[in-house]
Amino acid sequence: MKIHSFHESTPDDAEKLIKLVEKLTESISMILPAREILSRCRLISGFSHEVIGHSENNAAIDFYKIGNGGHSVLFYGFPDPGEAIGAAGILALMQALSDPESALHNLDVTWLFIPCLNFDDQPDGGNSLKKIMKTSAQEVDWMVHNPRPETTALLGVLKQYRPLFVFPMHDEFHCKELKPVYFPVSHPQPEWLAEKIRRLVRQAGFAIDASFNHKQMGEGFFIIEEEAGEEFSSCTWSVAQQNGFVFICELFDAPGMPHRKIVATQLAAGLSVLAALIAAR
Numbered sequence: 001m002k003i004h005s006f007h008e009s010t011p012d013d014a015e016k017l018i019k020l021v022e023k024l025t026e027s028i029s030m031i032l033p034a035r036e037i038l039s040r041c042r043l044i045s046g047f048s049h050e051v052i053g054h055s056e057n058n059a060a061i062d063f064y065k066i067g068n069g070g071h072s073v074l075f076y077g078f079p080d081p082g083e084a085i086g087a088a089g090i091l092a093l094m095q096a097l098s099d100p101e102s103a104l105h106n107l108d109v110t111w112l113f114i115p116c117l118n119f120d121d122q123p124d125g126g127n128s129l130k131k132i133m134k135t136s137a138q139e140v141d142w143m144v145h146n147p148r149p150e151t152t153a154l155l156g157v158l159k160q161y162r163p164l165f166v167f168p169m170h171d172e173f174h175c176k177e178l179k180p181v182y183f184p185v186s187h188p189q190p191e192w193l194a195e196k197i198r199r200l201v202r203q204a205g206f207a208i209d210a211s212f213n214h215k216q217m218g219e220g221f222f223i224i225e226e227e228a229g230e231e232f233s234s235c236t237w238s239v240a241q242q243n244g245f246v247f248i249c250e251l252f253d254a255p256g257m258p259h260r261k262i263v264a265t266q267l268a269a270g271l272s273v274l275a276a277l278i279a280a281r
Contacts, residue, residue, distance in 0.1 A: 004187050004245045007279035009196075009272075017275060018200075020103055021268045024092045028260040031173065034078050034116045034126035037087045038062060041115045046098045052114075053153035059119040061153045066097050069109035071164040071281065073274060074157060074244075076114035079141055079170055081121040082132045085251055086169020088259070089267040090115050107278055112161060118150050123174075131176045141168060141236045154236055162243035165277055167270045168236075172252040173262075179252045180209035183269075184224045186237060186246035188216045193276055197249075197269045204265040205257060224248075247273045 009017075032040075042049070047064040054060055077087030090113050096102045097111060104111075116126075121138040123130045136142070140150040147155070158166070166186075172179060181201050183194075194217035198208055201220075208220040224246065225232045232238050237246045249269040251262060 004189070004277065005280040006190050006193055006276040008190070008192055009276060009279070013275070017271060018268060021264050021271065024096050024267065025089075025260050025264040027095075028088060028092060028263055031084045031088045031129065031259045031263065032091070033084065033124075033129050034087065034119055034122040037077070037091055037115050038119075038126075040091055041094055041113075044094050044098050046100075047094065052156060053149050055118075055120045055149055057120045061117065061119075061150060062115060063157065064094065064113040064115070065110065067105065067110045069107065071108060071278060072110045072112055072161040073165040073167070074112040074114075074161065074163040075167045075169060075270070076117050076154065077169045078116040078118055078122060079168055080118060080134045080174070081138055082123055082129060082134070082174025083169070083171045084129055085171040085173050085262055085266055086167075087115055088263045089169065092263065092267070107275070108281070109274075109278060110161075112157065112163060114154070114157070117154060129173070132174050134174065142231070142234050144234050144236060144238065151236060155239055158236065158239050163240070164244045165274045166237070166240040166244050166246045167274075168246065168248055169266065170248050170250055171266065172250055176253050178254055180207040181220060181252070182209040182212050182250050183221045184227070184248040184250070185217075185221060186224055186241035186244075188214070188223065189245075189273065191216060191218060193273065194218050194221050197272055200268050200272065201249075201265060204261055205254060206251065206265065245273065245277060
């Protein structure tokens with residue numbers, strides 16, 4: 001297992017990150033369905049755009065790249081049906097990065113985005129965010145040994161770019177239930193970083209899932225490979241972790257909470273890990 005190093009941020013650094021994420025997400029009034037996210041992403045200037053494959057129903061899998069930093073980082077949204085929080089975050093990041101003066105360009109990274117990995121299984125053909133319960137046949141992240149086209153496309157990006165940081169933007173928005181938040185990761189991260197993420201999430205109004213309690217990272221965190229066991233080799237993250245750190249922030253739809261705040265919380269958690277990784281390089 002590859003060892004990852006992290007650089008502890010100061011309180012000022014953390015405050016800057018929070019302000020940055022608040023600015024990134026200030027225009028979000030609601031989380032959008034897949035078709036609308038894809039349409040808006042295609043209108044953003046400044047990105048290299050490529051279609052990296054087509055689904056079984058011939059939906060294009062869009063891939064965007066910007067920057068020439070020393071480390072590639074990958075964010076991908078809508079990995080499963082109705083998992084819409086992350087795609088809204090990707091749209092916000094892309095809109096910010098289209099501005100050459102954005103503070104995001106200060107990070108030594110090349111940004112990679114797949115706004116919608118799995119279009120075929122989205123509710124109402126990608127036109128709505130109604131409640132939907134996914135099946136194992138729709139979980140394209142777990143099909144390495146019998147891949148759908150979406151799995152193959154993602155594996156191609158992982159092998160070509162070998163990203164240092166991979167943020168599969170899974171969530172539980174699709175089930176419309178309020179549950180505690182948990183954090184699957186590829187490798188142990190320092191306790192201070194885990195605590196920082198828990199604090200961000202709690203301050204936003206979410207509870208942490210105490211049924212997961214890693215001996216180093218604490219409540220809410222677990223190592224994906226340890227939980228999955230033998231099935232881990234079927235997962236795209238088994239490939240991603242060979243070169244990078246995989247971090248997932250499983251948020252849920254919180255009734256009455258503004259969508260902007262839900263998106264900002266997931267983004268802040270992911271960017272906290274990314275910033276700590278990059279600062280240690």
